[in-house]
Amino acid sequence: MAKINPDFAKEIFKYGNGDFHACYNCGNCTAVCSLTDEHNSFPRKMVRASVLGLDEKITSSLDPWLCYYCGDCATTCPREANPGELMMSLRRWLTAKYDWTGLSGLLQKSLLFSLFAFIITAIGVIYYSAFQNFNVEIIMHHGHLFEMLSIASVFSFILLPNLFRMWYFVILKPGIKVKFMTYIKEFQELLIHMFTQKRTLGCDDNQLRWFMHLILVFGYLALLFTTVVLDWFGTENLFIILLGYIESVVIFVITFIFVASRIQKNKEVNKFSQPSDWFFVIWLFLLGLTAFIVRIFIDLDLIESNLWMYLFHLIVLVQWALIIVPFGKWTHFLYRSFAMYFAKIKQVV
């Protein structure tokens, strides 16, 4: 027996555009969705669960992650209830739900708190640099160390526990019995979706979007590898230097296009942007651009006299690594691919 909770909707409204109350259950959204199938009939089910405030149903569901937001449901909805945007809001809400620290929810719901966090980290970086007497070498060395340390700690203390919580909510708590071998057998599913996002291709009109997204993912992962492992800022190797340039250009060009389309609102997927969406694309853009300029400064021997440029890059990097990656939109990289993995497992069971 489920108790209806109308207050739940108010909570969801804090995570995105909320017109879903207008739904009169015609089912058009599910009918036009090219990703839905008999096992996962969304978005109508999720719309209904949101209207009724059946939060447990949503928490245990993978449906929000299985939607890649082509926007067909929103354009065909006779009540303009915007199911696609609800799925987006639910992804944000789930991100907060999975996060054991509760910070994700706070950051997403309160722009003020987000700004506060961004400012504090910026001040921290500047304070730290002053503490180091603005010594370029030390700061850049520590910056490199920070990259490695933050990846390791964010992953083990935030992302891994949160993935575990996701698994608990969708598999363990609903009482789905899965053999250990199934996890092993279906593991390829996780890798395929993590590195190809091939489900996006199931959407009707998304070839280009998928391609750009794919390039961005690879550009990002490659730049991460190039800076952290190959020490791009420290290397003398021409090949690595060029590689880093290409990767950073890919990142800021594509993110520039993404930011521009969010401003133009030219597609359903771009119509509604929450602060978390803006932070994600803009910071990724800044990350690529500042890394690019920093390396140019290094190559032109300007960095010694222009430490501010590196500091700017470092601030963006720290904010990215401590706010956006663990608690912001970055997590969709993991949750989406794990959702496909868990969905496959559930289907097998």
Place this chain on the structure above:
Amino acid sequence: MKNKIGVYVCMCGSNISDYVDVEKVKAEAEKIDGVHVVKTTMFACAGSTQQEIEDDIKEQKLDAIVVASCSPKLHLDTFRNVAQRAGLNKYNYVQVNIREQGSWAHSDNPPLATEKAINLVKGGIERVKHSKELTPIKIPSVNAVAVVGAGISGMRAALELAEVGTTVHLIEREYFVGGRTSQWNVLFTTNETGQEVITRLYHQINSHPKITLYTGTEIIGKKGSVGEFNLTLKIKPRYIKPDCKLDKEKFEKAIEACPVEVDDDFNFNITKRKAIYKNYDSEFPEIPAIDHEACNKCGECVKICDDIDLNQEPQETNITVGAIQLSTGFNPYEPAKGEFGYGEIDNVITLQQFKRLIELNGGKLKYKNKEIKNIAYIYCVGSRQIDGPNKYCSRYCCTSAIHTSILVKEKYPEINNFHFNRGIRTYGKQEKLYHEASEAGDIFLQSFEEAPPQVEKSGNETIVKINDILTEKEELEVSADLVVLVTGMVPREYTGIVNILKVPIGRDKFFNEIHPKLRPVETVIDGVLISGACQAPLNITESVKSALAAASKVSTLVSSGEIELEPTMAIVHNDRCTWCDKCTEACPYDAISKIKYENKEVAEVSKSLCKGCGMCLPVCPENAIDLIGYTDIEMESMIEALIH
């Protein structure tokens, strides 16, 4: 006896001639005495054929015609008009149906179809031989109408009729006008209050010289028929002197002093009122009334207000009208005890009670001193019943409930509305309200007829459960502070008027029209018209539309001063009649009365009341009654021809 008869056998394209040998029919018809001309024709109803028949009648001086073609429902009037154009009385025409009763019915056996067609045509010819020239009856009419019920339909119709010059007697059973509309506060789609609308109408009515308003009045007797009804009205005493000066303060004190308290039916019994009362401040007529059933005549009020006169007696008065328009309205359905907890669980009320509750409630929304946050509306209570008698949809309730929920939410934003429905029917422009309510966050849950929601008491809580078909039939529940049963419409309990006027009642117990599409406001009783929610569940807009339709129908009936009626009716052969009274019992229209004729008592049929149904004929032991147009000799000779 007609002896120059024209017979036309129609092929109806091939509809008839494919199965019926029309030439053979023609040959047989030619053999009959009195038949002057027989023709077969491709389409009897075609313009050229009509012209040919017309020419035959004129040139060959035919004295009667028979067309053997389709059902008279289709073309009786067509050929009656042909006869009339040619100067022949239209009742000297008989239509024989050899298509529906011949070729179509017996397409499997053409020879027998032909034989049957021949017999039918023979019968028709024999019948037309004895046909008489008849003229429609014209009776005078009084240009006056009684509009019964001063709710919104009756008031609106009264004004419309008065505008075209008809004298209107507007008769209201209650002491005040406005009916149900005045009980609703804000009305849907216009957002005026019911009381505002009624006030506007009242002032127009009050100042119109052609309208006489009777309140506290019922029709207790009727004589006469269409064109001239004589109605007896009984006017209940109001116990207030008619010439009283309206001293508001005095009356307020008198109301305060009255020791009698009764359930206030204006508020659907959620409050009490005194025996001397006004339902609301701006109610009309302005003078309060004393409920003569509740008043114990203690005299407390008289001590305070000398305008009160407890010695008033009921009065009777007579009026003469040409037609009667009934706008007697509806009652809200009263749920049975225990129906969704009604009468058993203390926070279960009807939509109508809820609407009054909101209007009366200032400040926080409370019921029985408990603050309300969650409201569960249960739809279709008393409508669309599977087992019960009310099979119909009451039309207004979905919209009314949703509109009410919007109003409640506007006034109390913290409220949660839960609509337990069986499919929302906010048809037409009202759909916008449904959209508005869902956008405002109202939650709609739906179930099928066979699995309605359950209302249960659990400790201090009232739980409403449903297997929601919009959520894969999942069992969902709401803890409701108030359960509102969205009750539909049922007809009023009629006190006498149905028997007095013999208004036909449908299976749904609402008044019945002649034809829902073609004659939607007329009843089979000539001169008695129906409008508004006494006919069927209707919302205010629809009620007023039907009221205006009926008013225009009344106007065409009474305004010319003359009413034309079909001559098909019963006549009594006075020489044979012995007044055994059997025919009066058989007559469904009270058309037969006793008169003196040459030292004996005989029956007489009222021309305006008789419908020509023929019920009196077979019961007459003396065979003293004939039906004009269907006289014994016509029918007998037709049957004779059919069986030989």
